[in-house]
Amino acid sequence: MSDQLIDVVISKREDQADAVAVFELTAKDGADLPVFEAGAHIDVHVTPDIVRQYSLSNDPASTDHYRLGILQDPQSRGGSDAIHANFKAGTELQVSAPRNHFPLNLDAERTVLIGGGIGITPMLTMAYTLQAAGKEFELHYCCRTRGSAGFLDELAAQFGDRVHLHFDDAGDDQRFNPEQVLVPAVDGSHMYVCGPSGFMDWVIGTAESVGYAKDNIHFEYFNVDVDTSGVSFEVVAEQSGVSVIVGENQTIVDALAEAGIKVDVSCEQGVCGTCLCDVLEGTPEHNDKFLTEEEREDNDQIVLCCSRAKTDKLVLDI
Secondary structure (H helix, E strand, C coil): CCCCEEEEEEEEEEEEECCEEEEEEEECCCCCCCCCCCCCEEEEEEECCEEEEEEECCCCCCCCCEEEEEECCCCCCCHHHHHHHHCCCCCEEEEECCECCCCCCCCCCEEEEEEEHHHHHHHHHHHHHHHHCCCCEEEEEEECCHHHCCCHHHHHHHHHHHEEEEECCCCCCCCCCHHHHHCCCCCCEEEEEEECHHHHHHHHHHHHHCCCCHHHEEEEECCCCCCCCCCCEEEEECCCCEEEEECCCCCHHHHHHHCCCCCCCCCCCCCCCCCEEEEEECCEECCCCCCCHHHHHHCCEEECCCCEECCCEEEECC
16 A cells, blocks of 8 residues: 555535445645546545545546545445445545556557446546547446436536447447447457456456457456455464464454454455565465466465465465
8 A cells, every 4th residue: 555645625525326426535735636647546544444445537637636436335345335424525534646557558559448337437537548649449338227327427528429328227229248349359459447347257258259469458346256265274474473374264364463463455355456465485376356367377476355375384575
């Protein structure tokens, strides 16, 4: 997690759609905020004990504010529920400087942006950037209903016929079909997708099957269903001089916490990388969605909130 925390105030809250609230944040001291690039997110300190990541959704050319679109998740673990209940205009909070694990490639000959539900938020920043650069792109926004879709007026006003809306309740002719959208796979085409994990897996799998180059498929998971259970194993915290046994239904984070070693966590689902740690010995069992396939094959890093061990012991640089 970034060490730089920024004191901000919510200058505006707008409830745009079913269970979606949009917040504008400005610096408490009135200064410009750190610049960001398309695809970036910030850590929001919701409470002293809850930190969550949310994608920025405004034009990156703006320096006077950050904008977040936040879904009140039915399976909230406290973050989005607290935000929807307590965050309003005038609320002061702290956020991190922007970080970007989902960068946009401006060298692409053609770009397809696909947002599922609240996954539209990083796509907005990409659309603004591509349009400013004069690049060819199209944006597909997929929701179950029109009533659950935010940013519709903005999308129509800013991007016009580049935007394609797909609502599950609006008839078959509007339903999203990734095979139609992604074929043909033109050389130099890049595809970006963000949304629910099942939706993303479907889109990514389709892109691969129709011939998109692996390096041209870009994605960022908001949340995933992850099984953190498995066979018990030993973890040695090298720097701390502590050894613990991680139980069958226990995470490495929880086992270390019982031994007095606090690990910074945020998503607790293996998507944000906050709890990433170097592996000095042993082979991880990677359950995260943060590391790339190449990084997993190196077996020298592990996401502690969800991953386990293939070997009897892991030695960690912590």
